[in-house]
Amino acid sequence: MSKRIFINIVPGKTFLHKLSGKTKVGLFIVCIVYTIMSFDLRLLAPLMFLSLIAIVSLKPDWKVIIVLFIAIFLMNFFNIFLYWVVKPDIGSEWTGGTSTILYSFSSYYFVSLETLWYLLVRLFKMLTSFTVSMAFILSITPSELASGLHGLGVPYKICTVVSLAFRYIPDISRDYENIKVSMQARGVEMDLRKTPILKRLKQTIYILFPLIITSFDRIGNIANALDLRGYGLKKDRTYYAEVEPTLMDKLFRWSTLALFLFCLAWIVSRNIWEPATKMWFPFEV
Amino acid sequence: MKNPVIEFHDFGFRYASQSEPTLHGINLTIYEGEKVLILGPSGSGKSTLANCINGLIPFSFKGESTGEVKVAGMDTRHAGIFSLSKHVGTVLQDSDAQFVALSVGEDIAFALENQAVKRSMMIPQVIAAASIVGMQDFLNHVPYALSGGQKQKVSLAGVLHEHVDIVLFDEPLASLDPKAGMHAVELIDDIHAQGKTVVIIEHRLEDVLHREVDRILVMDEGRIVFDGDADTLLCGKLLPEIGIREPLFITQMHHAGCVLHADDHPSSVTRFNLDPYRASLLNFIQTEIQPKAHYPGEVLIEATNVRFSYDTQEAIKNISFQVRKGEKIAFIGKNGAGKSTMAKLLCGIVRPDHGNITFQKTDLKSWSIREIGEKIGFVMQNPNQMLVKNIIKDEVAFALTLRNLPQQEIDERVQHALTVCGLWPMRNWPVSAVSYGQRKRITVAAMLALDTEVLILDEPTAGQDYRHYTEIMDFLDDLNRQTGITIIFITHDMHLAIEYTDRAIVFADGEKIADDLVVEVLSDNEIIQKANLKQTSLYTLAMRLGLPPETLVDHFIGHEREVKTHE
Numbered sequence: 001m002s003k004r005i006f007i008n009i010v011p012g013k014t015f016l017h018k019l020s021g022k023t024k025v026g027l028f029i030v031c032i033v034y035t036i037m038s039f040d041l042r043l044l045a046p047l048m049f050l051s052l053i054a055i056v057s058l059k060p061d062w063k064v065i066i067v068l069f070i071a072i073f074l075m076n077f078f079n080i081f082l083y084w085v086v087k088p089d090i091g092s093e094w095t096g097g098t099s100t101i102l103y104s105f106s107s108y109y110f111v112s113l114e115t116l117w118y119l120l121v122r123l124f125k126m127l128t129s130f131t132v133s134m135a136f137i138l139s140i141t142p143s144e145l146a147s148g149l150h151g152l153g154v155p156y157k158i159c160t161v162v163s164l165a166f167r168y169i170p171d172i173s174r175d176y177e178n179i180k181v182s183m184q185a186r187g188v189e190m191d192l193r194k195t196p197i198l199k200r201l202k203q204t205i206y207i208l209f210p211l212i213i214t215s216f217d218r219i220g221n222i223a224n225a226l227d228l229r230g231y232g233l234k235k236d237r238t239y240y241a242e243v244e245p246t247l248m249d250k251l252f253r254w255s256t257l258a259l260f261l262f263c264l265a266w267i268v269s270r271n272i273w274e275p276a277t278k279m280w281f282p283f284e285v
Numbered sequence: 286m287k288n289p290v291i292e293f294h295d296f297g298f299r300y301a302s303q304s305e306p307t308l309h310g311i312n313l314t315i316y317e318g319e320k321v322l323i324l325g326p327s328g329s330g331k332s333t334l335a336n337c338i339n340g341l342i343p344f345s346f347k348g349e350s351t352g353e354v355k356v357a358g359m360d361t362r363h364a365g366i367f368s369l370s371k372h373v374g375t376v377l378q379d380s381d382a383q384f385v386a387l388s389v390g391e392d393i394a395f396a397l398e399n400q401a402v403k404r405s406m407m408i409p410q411v412i413a414a415a416s417i418v419g420m421q422d423f424l425n426h427v428p429y430a431l432s433g434g435q436k437q438k439v440s441l442a443g444v445l446h447e448h449v450d451i452v453l454f455d456e457p458l459a460s461l462d463p464k465a466g467m468h469a470v471e472l473i474d475d476i477h478a479q480g481k482t483v484v485i486i487e488h489r490l491e492d493v494l495h496r497e498v499d500r501i502l503v504m505d506e507g508r509i510v511f512d513g514d515a516d517t518l519l520c521g522k523l524l525p526e527i528g529i530r531e532p533l534f535i536t537q538m539h540h541a542g543c544v545l546h547a548d549d550h551p552s553s554v555t556r557f558n559l560d561p562y563r564a565s566l567l568n569f570i571q572t573e574i575q576p577k578a579h580y581p582g583e584v585l586i587e588a589t590n591v592r593f594s595y596d597t598q599e600a601i602k603n604i605s606f607q608v609r610k611g612e613k614i615a616f617i618g619k620n621g622a623g624k625s626t627m628a629k630l631l632c633g634i635v636r637p638d639h640g641n642i643t644f645q646k647t648d649l650k651s652w653s654i655r656e657i658g659e660k661i662g663f664v665m666q667n668p669n670q671m672l673v674k675n676i677i678k679d680e681v682a683f684a685l686t687l688r689n690l691p692q693q694e695i696d697e698r699v700q701h702a703l704t705v706c707g708l709w710p711m712r713n714w715p716v717s718a719v720s721y722g723q724r725k726r727i728t729v730a731a732m733l734a735l736d737t738e739v740l741i742l743d744e745p746t747a748g749q750d751y752r753h754y755t756e757i758m759d760f761l762d763d764l765n766r767q768t769g770i771t772i773i774f775i776t777h778d779m780h781l782a783i784e785y786t787d788r789a790i791v792f793a794d795g796e797k798i799a800d801d802l803v804v805e806v807l808s809d810n811e812i813i814q815k816a817n818l819k820q821t822s823l824y825t826l827a828m829r830l831g832l833p834p835e836t837l838v839d840h841f842i843g844h845e846r847e848v849k850t851h852e
Binding site: 009010011141142143163164166167170171175178179181182183184185186187188189191205206209210211213214217218221222223224225226227228229230231232233234236237238239240241242243244 | 405658
């Protein structure tokens with residue numbers, strides 16, 4: 001199961017795996033903020049480069065990742081293509097109003113340097129958020145995620161929901177498979193080629209109904225199991241998965257803080273103090 | 286005099302959702318360091334009693350109580366579940382639900398996490414608890430990679446903290462195969478030997494008696510009807526009356542007309558003083574038994590050199606066998622031996638990598654799952670996973686409606702199937718209103734309505750007490766006799782195989798290691814060892830008497846059959 005969803009449940013052995021949950025969650029949140037705020041290749045390119053190095057260092061199963069990467073790339077490429085279709089001069093608004101036309105199909109449809117640049121930066125932004133997320137997902141286990149979130153001040157009951165979900169999703173999907181098979185044997189046709197999509201959707205209820213009943217039984221038992229071991233007893237709770245911070249953790253946490261301050265400064269200066277109307281454009285005339 | 290740790294005084298309890306009390310007038314004292322078995326059929330109130338000890342009542346289950354319960358000196362109504370959980374550790378029946386964390390270490394640490402113990406102090410305690418149950422080398426393992434027995438060990442380690450001195454096991458054997466169950470009983474005994482007070486809730490008496498217990502409390506209809514030692518209990522007539530299965534060898538002694546005496550220690554098949562009974566037992570096996578009627582019908586299913594692998598793991602290694610019409614066959618083997626995979630192959634849920642399976646000489650390859658489903662019906666272990674309709678007759682008609690049969694034919698077939706299964710008077714009842722055993726019947730009826738010729742039942746009696754076990758199995762037995770339907774039971778229950786099947790195919794590590802009459806298979810110690818199953822007490826009894834085990838088993842089955850036909 002864990003193979004199929006490429007999430008680590010057992011902590012890995014590489015450098016990034018060994019960082020504590022809190023360090024990883026904190027860094028991830030700041031990196032995402034950083035990606036969202038920047039529409040500037042000078043900021044995006046280094047982060048993308050670093051997150052690619054991080055992915056390589058995590059020694060992942062490349063097969064899955066490359067497939068995913070290609071899918072994300074194509075989707076976003078299509079997305080920016082649509083941007084161009086709708087508004088071929090979109091880049092000019094952001095680079096200072098000029099249009100350096102490189103090729104023109106008609107008076108409306110043309111390819112300008114400014115638009116190309118704008119779309120390139122947009123693509124970069126999307127891909128960076130993908131590589132950052134990927135590096136994060138590959139480096140963390142669900143337990144570390146829960147403990148890390150708690151370390152950053154999220155109430156532990158919410159963190160438990162996260163880790164319980166990861167714990168029971170494979171069980172529920174196994175039940176789902178079992179029920180599906182028994183329904184098929186009773187004559188519910190689920191072959192993709194033979195059944196129209198609407199009918200298949202309607203038939204999903206034949207699986208969901210027993211699945212919900214079985215899951216409810218389980219939820220009651222889980223709730224008792226939690227109560228019997230004193231869950232919810234105290235205001236705070238510790239985590240077995242939260243390893244003691246090492247020197248590396250401290251280094252990373254300080255870097256995270258520095259990056260966070262930089263983000264803050266950037267947001268204040270560029271978005272609040274004096275909202276920027278232009279993006280960085282190296283070919284400006 | 287030892288300290289009482291659990292005390293019930295005139296205790297009664299009624300669930301808020303029920304009109305009648307579940308427990309009446311319970312007076313009970315359990316002393317420090319005792320090992321007590323609470324025995325009773327389903328619905329006798331034994332689980333309710335357990336929930337009163339660990340504090341789930343009144344914390345999670347609301348209701349009205351009378352009298353008082355004191356556990357570790359605290360009144361459970363005022364102490365709260367959290368203070369109780371520091372003294373009472375509960376191992377739940379469903380070890381999957383109790384495993385709430387994502388690794389063994391984390392799960393054992395769960396209670397410590399909740400008490401906000403520092404991680405540096407937590408680790409040594411986790412390792413210590415894991416070592417007690419022998420799981421210290423598995424701390425990084427995920428729950429999905431563990432067997433049922435291992436999960437249960439983790440559950441146990443998870444409640445063994447420094448202050449816990451009472452350990453409560455709620456049906457610890459329900460989800461384990463016999464060998465794993467035997468290890469669980471041994472482990473419970475080890476925990477007891479370390480000075481803990483142990484309370485076991487079970488209905489599988491014979492398996493618990495694998496190790497000695499200090500005292501047995503028998504519950505029936507919300508009352509304690511027996512409080513004493515195992516030897517006295519086995520000499521009485523109480524067990525069959527309330528629907529608890531006696532150990533197999535005790536049943537055998539009764540068949541032979543022996544009157545048991547508590548002084549001879551009948552609670553242990555190995556320590557039992559057999560001398561006073563030897564003569565009647567030897568006499569018993571001299572009696573003539575009718576040879577079992579055998580009808581070798583035509584070959585229905587034939588598997589030839591079947592191989593199958595999940596990913597890289599070979600689950601079925603070159604297996605061949607035949608199933609004849611009207612047979613009752615047991616696929617036995619421990620969990621993971623390949624018996625369930627073989628059943629999936631028969632139903633077309635997965636397909637063989639090599640070799641083939643034929644049904645009446647037609648290769649199953651040419652049929653879809655749905656077409657195979659009309660010949661070979663698969664009844665899942667948990668009926669709740671199969672039921673989709675609200676009303677019983679709609680459930681049975683479900684597969685027929687999907688096949689767009691004419692309404693009149695559907696009605697006829699549904700009526701026939703429901704009548705055969707004894708459900709016709711209940712046809713308009715909602716599925717949710719009937720018992721577990723009846724739901725099982727509904728799933729069987731749904732298969733019969735399709736006119737299936739073979740039924741495959743996956744652990745049909747798992748988690749059922751003896752009364753429901755007998756009810757389900759007798760029903761299937763009658764069905765086989767009346768309609769001539771072929772039935773394959775997937776089971777690790779040797780008692781089921783002995784009493785209800787003709788032939789057993791034994792699986793071990795994906796191989797077929799035996800295919801013979803049940804008597805022969807069970808009398809062959811080598812096969813049982815190889816399949817990692819547990820030998821029945823009949824075998825042990827035969828060994829102690831110096832008799833060939835097959836003779837004893839044969840007479841046992843013969844006698845059971847006679848008793849049944851006389852009823």
